Amino acid sequence: DIVMTQSPDSLAVSLGERATINCRSSQSLLSSSNNKNYLVWYQQKPGQPPKLLINWASTREAGVPDRFSGSGSGTDFTLTISSLQAEDVAVYYCQQYYSTPGTFGQGTKLEIK
Amino acid sequence: EVQLVQSGAEVKKPGESLKISCKGSGYSFTNYWIGWVRQMPGRGLEWMGIIYPGGSDTRYSPSVQGQVSISADKSTSTAYLQWSSLKASDTAMYYCARPGTPRVADAFDIWGQGTMVTVSS
Numbered sequence: 441d442i443v444m445t446q447s448p449d450s451l452a453v454s455l456g457e458r459a460t461i462n463c464r465s466s467q468s469l470l471s472s473s474n475n476k477n478y479l480v481w482y483q484q485k486p487g488q489p490p491k492l493l494i495n496w497a498s499t500r501e502a503g504v505p506d507r508f509s510g511s512g513s514g515t516d517f518t519l520t521i522s523s524l525q526a527e528d529v530a531v532y533y534c535q536q537y538y539s540t541p542g543t544f545g546q547g548t549k550l551e552i553k
Numbered sequence: 554e555v556q557l558v559q560s561g562a563e564v565k566k567p568g569e570s571l572k573i574s575c576k577g578s579g580y581s582f583t584n585y586w587i588g589w590v591r592q593m594p595g596r597g598l599e600w601m602g603i604i605y606p607g608g609s610d611t612r613y614s615p616s617v618q619g620q621v622s623i624s625a626d627k628s629t630s631t632a633y634l635q636w637s638s639l640k641a642s643d644t645a646m647y648y649c650a651r652p653g654t655p656r657v658a659d660a661f662d663i664w665g666q667g668t669m670v671t672v673s674s
Contacts (some may be wrong), residue, residue: 490598490654537660539614542588542658546597
């Protein structure tokens, strides 16, 4: 199985400041056939199912605010929230779907400082 | 509207069997994979397995292989997650989810509301 490791486990950021969450995979998620990274980011708020934010490591889903951005390739990826809003408090997960099982990172809990 | 609607919460005893469901609507059920994701209380997300209703191809995580069974009924557009003998460690929220691309087991962009399963003597 591909192991996904997120850092940090928790993060407290002031409103309006930048939040950065990292995700590392135990093997490359970059496909040589289409040059795409099979990595997504989800946001999960308490009592809700996860919501897909970013696909292909850097493509925002429709309706996701542009303060959310994804970057990285191969084995190292980053989710950045450029200006933290109160509604961004949540747990964020990365997931690879390069191979089954589609493993998740352990999650990063984002709070307001 | 594309939706996945899951069956209601369950409280069971260890050793009992259980089958929970996930009904798809608003799309062609047989054209999309459906996956199951476990979330134990206070813990992260765990990919359990995925099924392609159009061909019955099913894949399991090694961590649950042999412990659960995933199936789908095309006639009712419903996917199932089943246990033959529950354990206390099966206590969790279970989500079904559907990828965004037909016929491809990629990222989950549609999620059910979750089914809470509690196993306690």
